[in-house]
Amino acid sequence: xxxxxxxxxxxxxxxxxxxxxxxxxxxxxxxxxxxxxxxxxxxxxxxxxxxxxxxxxxxxxxxxxxxxxxxxxxxxxxxxxxxxxxxxxxxxxxxxxxxxxxxxxxxxxxxxxxxxxxxxxxxxxxxxxxxxxxxxxxxxxxxxxxxxxxxxxxxxxxxxxxxxxxxxxxxxxxxxxxxxxxxxxxxxxxxxxxxxxxxxxxxxxxxxxxxxxxxxxxxxxxxxxxxxxxxxxxxxxxxxxxxxxxxxxxxxxxxxxxxxxxxxxxxxxxxxxxxxxxxxxxxxxxxxxxxxxxxxxxxxxxxxxxxxxxxxxxxxxxxxxxxxxxxxxxxxxxxxxxxxxxxxxxxxxxxxxxxxxxxxxxxxxxxxxxxxxxxxxxxxx
Ligand SMILES: [Zn+2]
Numbered sequence: 001x002x003x004x005x006x007x008x009x010x011x012x013x014x015x016x017x018x019x020x021x022x023x024x025x026x027x028x029x030x031x032x033x034x035x036x037x038x039x040x041x042x043x044x045x046x047x048x049x050x051x052x053x054x055x056x057x058x059x060x061x062x063x064x065x066x067x068x069x070x071x072x073x074x075x076x077x078x079x080x081x082x083x084x085x086x087x088x089x090x091x092x093x094x095x096x097x098x099x100x101x102x103x104x105x106x107x108x109x110x111x112x113x114x115x116x117x118x119x120x121x122x123x124x125x126x127x128x129x130x131x132x133x134x135x136x137x138x139x140x141x142x143x144x145x146x147x148x149x150x151x152x153x154x155x156x157x158x159x160x161x162x163x164x165x166x167x168x169x170x171x172x173x174x175x176x177x178x179x180x181x182x183x184x185x186x187x188x189x190x191x192x193x194x195x196x197x198x199x200x201x202x203x204x205x206x207x208x209x210x211x212x213x214x215x216x217x218x219x220x221x222x223x224x225x226x227x228x229x230x231x232x233x234x235x236x237x238x239x240x241x242x243x244x245x246x247x248x249x250x251x252x253x254x255x256x257x258x259x260x261x262x263x264x265x266x267x268x269x270x271x272x273x274x275x276x277x278x279x280x281x282x283x284x285x286x287x288x289x290x291x292x293x294x295x296x297x298x299x300x301x302x303x304x305x306x307x308x309x310x311x312x313x314x315x316x317x318x319x320x321x322x323x324x325x326x327x328x329x330x331x332x333x334x335x336x337x338x339x340x341x342x343x344x345x346x347x348x349x350x351x352x353x354x355x356x357x358x359x360x361x362x363x364x365x366x367x368x369x370x371x372x373x374x375x376x377x378x379x380x381x
Pocket of ligand 1: 125126127139140141142198199200201202203204
C-alpha cells in the first residue's frame with residue numbers, strides 16, 4: 001500500500017480551517033494524501049460535529065475551482081462554478097496548505113452526473129429510449145461533452161499541483177434516465193438496464209456509424225419495455241437471455257463500452273497526471289469494460305471492495321487497484337472491522353487505500369481510520 005488518502009470537500013476543509021483540518025489528516029490520522037472534490041454533482045451532506053458551525057451543507061452541481069476560461073473554447077459547454085464557490089478559489093489555497101502539511105494532492109472529478117450542466121446545455125443531456133431527456137446525466141457520446149471533460153482535466157492538470165486525477169461517473173448513467181410514475185414503470189432487471197441507456201442524437205449516430213439500425217433498435221427496446229408494463233406479472237427473461245436473442249442490442253452494448261474507452265483514452269492524453277478510474281458495482285450497465293480501459297488508466301478505485309463481486313473485477317490486477325472504504329455504520333460495523341478490511345486490502349497488494357469522507361465521518365471513525373492505517377503499515381514491514 002503506497003498511499004492512504006481521504007476524500008474531502010473543499011467547504012469542509014475551509015470551515016474547520018485549512019491548517020487545523022490538514023494537520024489532523026496528516027498528523028493524527030497519519031494519511032499521505034487528500035482527494036479533493038474538483039467537480040461535484042448535487043450534494044446534500046450531513047456533517048460531523050468537528051465541522052463548525054453548520055450541521056448540513058447543500059449545493060447544486062458544478063466545478064469547485066475557478067476555471068481557466070480560454071481552455072474551454074473547443075466546446076459549447078461552459079464550466080459552471082458551483083454556487084457555494086462565489087468568486088473565491090479555495091482549491092489553490094488547499095493545494096498550498098496540503099504541501100505545507102506534506103499531503104499529496106489528488107483531485108476527484110465527477111464527470112457526467114452534472115444536473116447544472118445539462119440544464120444549461122440541454123443538447124448534451126442523455127435521452128432515454130422514449131425521447132425524454134435526463135435532468136441529470138450528460139452524455140459521454142456527445143462531442144461537446146467529451147471536449148468539455150478533456151478541457152477540465154487539462155485545466156486541472158496545468159493549474160494545480162496534483163499527482164493524481166480520479167474520474168468518477170465518467171461513463172453512462174447506472175440508473176433510469178427518467179423516473180416515470182412507479183405504477184407504470186417496469187422493474188425487472190432487463191427493463192431497468194434498457195431505461196438507463198441513452199439514445200440521444202450522438203448515441204444514435206454512433207450506432208449508425210457502427211452498422212446498427214438505430215431506429216429498429218429503439219423500436220425493439222420500446223416494445224420490450226411497454227410489453228412489460230402491460231403484463232407486469234408475466235415471467236421475465238434474464239438480461240443475458242434477452243441479449244442472446246437480440247444481436248443488435250448486444251452490438252449496441254459493445255459500442256457503448258467502446259465509446260467510454262475512447263473517451264478515457266482522450267482524457268488521459270490531455271491529463272498529464274496519473275489517471276485513476278472509479279469502478280462501480282453497476283459497471284456493465286454504465287459501459288465500463290475494464291479490459292478496454294485498463295491500458296488507458298493508471299489504476300482503479302473500488303468502493304467498497306466487499307460489495308464488488310470478483311467477477312466484476314476480472315482483468316484488474318490487484319497491484320492496479322485502490323480500495324476505498326466507508327468508515328461508519330452501517331457500511332462499516334466498527335473499528336476492528338475497518339482495521340481488518342484495510343489490512344486485507346493491503347496484504348492483497350492494493351496500490352492505495354482511501355476513506356469516505358472527511359467532514360461526514362464521525363469523530364470516532366477518524367480514530368478507526370488512524371488505527372487501520374497504522375496496523376496495515378506495521379504489518380507490511
Ligand atoms: Zn447519448
